Amino acid sequence: MSTIQVRRFAISDSPWPWLFPLVALLMVFTIYPLIYNIWLSFHEFLPRKRTLAFVGFSNWIQLWNDTRFWGALGVTFIYFIIALTCEIVLGMAIALLLDAELPGFGVLRAVLSMTLVIPPAIAGMMFLLMEDPQFGVITYFLNELGLLAKGTPILSTSSLALAGVMVAEIWQWTPFMVLIFLAGLRALPAEPYEAAMIDGASAVQMFRRLTLPMMSRVIAVAVLLRGIDLFRVFDYVFVMTSGGPGTATYTLSLYAWQQTFSNLKWGYGATLSLVSLAIIMVLANLFIKLFKVRW
Amino acid sequence: MATVEYKSIGKSFGAFNIMRDISFQIADRQFVVLLGPSGCGKTTLLRMTAGLESVSEGDLMISGRRVNDVHPRDRDIAMVFQNYALYPTMKVYENIAFSLEVAKRPAAEIKQRVERAAEILNLTPYLQRYPKELSGGQRQRVAMGRAMVREAAVFLFDEPLSNLDAKLRAHMRTEIRQLHNRLGTTTIYVTHDQIEAMTMADTIVVMRAGKIEQIGSPDDVYDRPASKYVADFIGGSAINFLSGVVVADQGGPAADTKAGRIKLDPALTARPGQRVICGLRPTDVTVDPEGLIAARSMLVERMGHDAQLCCEGPEGQFLAIIDKAARFEAGAEVRFAIAPEKVHVFDAESESRL
Numbered sequence: 001m002s003t004i005q006v007r008r009f010a011i012s013d014s015p016w017p018w019l020f021p022l023v024a025l026l027m028v029f030t031i032y033p034l035i036y037n038i039w040l041s042f043h044e045f046l047p048r049k050r051t052l053a054f055v056g057f058s059n060w061i062q063l064w065n066d067t068r069f070w071g072a073l074g075v076t077f078i079y080f081i082i083a084l085t086c087e088i089v090l091g092m093a094i095a096l097l098l099d100a101e102l103p104g105f106g107v108l109r110a111v112l113s114m115t116l117v118i119p120p121a122i123a124g125m126m127f128l129l130m131e132d133p134q135f136g137v138i139t140y141f142l143n144e145l146g147l148l149a150k151g152t153p154i155l156s157t158s159s160l161a162l163a164g165v166m167v168a169e170i171w172q173w174t175p176f177m178v179l180i181f182l183a184g185l186r187a188l189p190a191e192p193y194e195a196a197m198i199d200g201a202s203a204v205q206m207f208r209r210l211t212l213p214m215m216s217r218v219i220a221v222a223v224l225l226r227g228i229d230l231f232r233v234f235d236y237v238f239v240m241t242s243g244g245p246g247t248a249t250y251t252l253s254l255y256a257w258q259q260t261f262s263n264l265k266w267g268y269g270a271t272l273s274l275v276s277l278a279i280i281m282v283l284a285n286l287f288i289k290l291f292k293v294r295w
Numbered sequence: 296m297a298t299v300e301y302k303s304i305g306k307s308f309g310a311f312n313i314m315r316d317i318s319f320q321i322a323d324r325q326f327v328v329l330l331g332p333s334g335c336g337k338t339t340l341l342r343m344t345a346g347l348e349s350v351s352e353g354d355l356m357i358s359g360r361r362v363n364d365v366h367p368r369d370r371d372i373a374m375v376f377q378n379y380a381l382y383p384t385m386k387v388y389e390n391i392a393f394s395l396e397v398a399k400r401p402a403a404e405i406k407q408r409v410e411r412a413a414e415i416l417n418l419t420p421y422l423q424r425y426p427k428e429l430s431g432g433q434r435q436r437v438a439m440g441r442a443m444v445r446e447a448a449v450f451l452f453d454e455p456l457s458n459l460d461a462k463l464r465a466h467m468r469t470e471i472r473q474l475h476n477r478l479g480t481t482t483i484y485v486t487h488d489q490i491e492a493m494t495m496a497d498t499i500v501v502m503r504a505g506k507i508e509q510i511g512s513p514d515d516v517y518d519r520p521a522s523k524y525v526a527d528f529i530g531g532s533a534i535n536f537l538s539g540v541v542v543a544d545q546g547g548p549a550a551d552t553k554a555g556r557i558k559l560d561p562a563l564t565a566r567p568g569q570r571v572i573c574g575l576r577p578t579d580v581t582v583d584p585e586g587l588i589a590a591r592s593m594l595v596e597r598m599g600h601d602a603q604l605c606c607e608g609p610e611g612q613f614l615a616i617i618d619k620a621a622r623f624e625a626g627a628e629v630r631f632a633i634a635p636e637k638v639h640v641f642d643a644e645s646e647s648r649l
Contacts, residue, residue, distance in 0.1 A: 191380030194347050199394035199445070200368035209393070213384035 091177025184218030305352030
């Protein structure tokens with residue numbers, strides 16, 4: 001005998017008629033473009049003839065042999081891993097500090113969420129100016145601290161450019177993590193902590209043995225949301241470096257965009273975007289399985 | 296060897312004073328129950344003892360050491376919480392072992408102590424389960440196990456049985472008391488259930504609105520309640536109160552009430568004309584056609600081994616425990632008698648015992 005499934009909002013016994021508009025929209029705007037994209041990856045646009053020609057697997061073979069693709073994939077992974085790690089660690093640290101009912105903390109939490117209101121492209125522009133070698137405030141402080149030689153352009157130095165872009169990303173999205181983690185922390189029961197205090201646990205032991213396990217689902221959802229977002233990074237790189245210097249900050253999305261819209265290689269662009277979709281899907285599902293995330 | 300001593304303890308939340316001048320001592324190996332209705336301050340006093348709540352005034356001594364500012368982990372106490380406060384992401388074994396693990400005890404010792412506690416509490420088959428996979432009674436026992444392995448000097452219980460059903464509660468009551476007899480750990484137990492207090496305690500501390508109303512053995516508080524409040528709170532069936540005026544009767548004092556004349560204990564120091572409240576326990580009154588107390592019978596409630604006769608008295612309900620074979624017609628007048636020394640007499644003004 002199966003138990004009756006609880007549905008928090010049920011108008012009728014069958015959900016399908018009510019889901020029809022959504023399914024229709026998904027078909028038109030998600031499923032159809034996806035199928036078209038797959039079809040497109042076996043074709044190539046011929047600008048002179050203004051037609052699409054069938055090219056078989058040649059786009060896929062080209063991709064396999066394309067060093068720029070592998071380079072972009074590497075940059076994307078580095079960006080994804082470092083930015084995600086920083087956002088989780090910083091987000092959790094700030095959330096733990098803000099998890100108290102002290103005067104002024106409500107204001108702090110509100111101020112913190114303000115970075116999320118700024119469009120990412122604008123945030124990118126802000127950091128582009130702040131990292132300017134002549135008058136940028138970040139450059140100035142790094143110079144004063146002796147961490148950066150005077151006159152070094154952060155965003156035009158291959159070894160520094162990616163870090164320069166990531167700063168904007170981390171600045172803007174750490175508060176998002178803080179808000180999610182705070183919501184999770186505030187929902188935790190107080191009693192186990194009181195018991196742990198009596199049991200003699202230190203702050204670090206309580207964090208490791210109580211907070212982290214009890215927060216695992218919240219953390220997993222946050223990682224998934226941010227992870228997917230990070231993997232398709234486009235706006236910051238586009239605005240701040242356009243992939244340069246050289247290909248130092250060329251990410252997969254940027255490369256696919258460039259192939260499609262600058263070089264008008266629609267078929268190859270479609271192939272590139274399909275690969276990023278596949279990677280995101282595999283990673284996300286692996287993560288869901290591994291950390292037992294329940295949706 | 297552990298004693299607990301409260302010296303003029305007070306507690307305030309901001310400008311709001313909820314407890315003042317609590318002073319009493321708990322001897323080594325004693326089982327003390329803090330009893331009172333919700334909001335009387337008993338849980339706050341326990342949490343202050345545990346160090347989960349700060350002490351606003353006075354000195355809190357454990358084994359002769361002032362612990363007001365000592366961290367909970369350094370007070371040598373163990374606590375069982377009302378909703379158990381188990382660690383939800385740890386298995387039963389880890390829950391019980393946690394305090395030993397954070398104290399960095401050797402693994403072999405931890406294993407041995409956890410297994411011994413599990414054996415005593417019949418938890419051995421459940422050691423690899425998570426708390427959410429256990430029943431209320433099992434969770435309760437895990438909470439006990441967690442307290443036991445610490446081998447603390449003082450056990451603190453915060454209404455540990457209030458979430459269990461009646462039968463299990465009675466069973467756990469016996470178990471906790473037996474455990475105390477076996478381990479001999481000084482215990483402070485908070486409850487609002489007077490049956491728990493009566494059955495388990497060496498000493499009962501009856502609290503009311505942040506103050507101590509009476510301290511005594513279960514027999515003391517039952518047989519000689521210090522105030523009308525204590526008399527009302529302790530006892531299975533609600534005690535009957537009749538207000539009256541003291542008069543001199545032949546052979547000793549008596550009280551004239553609306554229900555009739557009640558003879559009082561000759562040893563009682565009450566002056567004629569004094570306004571008093573007489574407390575008559577339903578178990579002490581007997582149905583007696585010659586009796587001086589009158590009430591109108593309403594209903595007989597059968598309770599299995601005996602029955603409770605509910606009557607309409609001059610001051611509201613009047614209860615008596617009667618033989619279950621007795622029959623009463625609704626609306627008929629019933630007369631009751633009571634031995635003079637069984638009558639609890641309180642001053643009508645101060646409501647304290649005369």
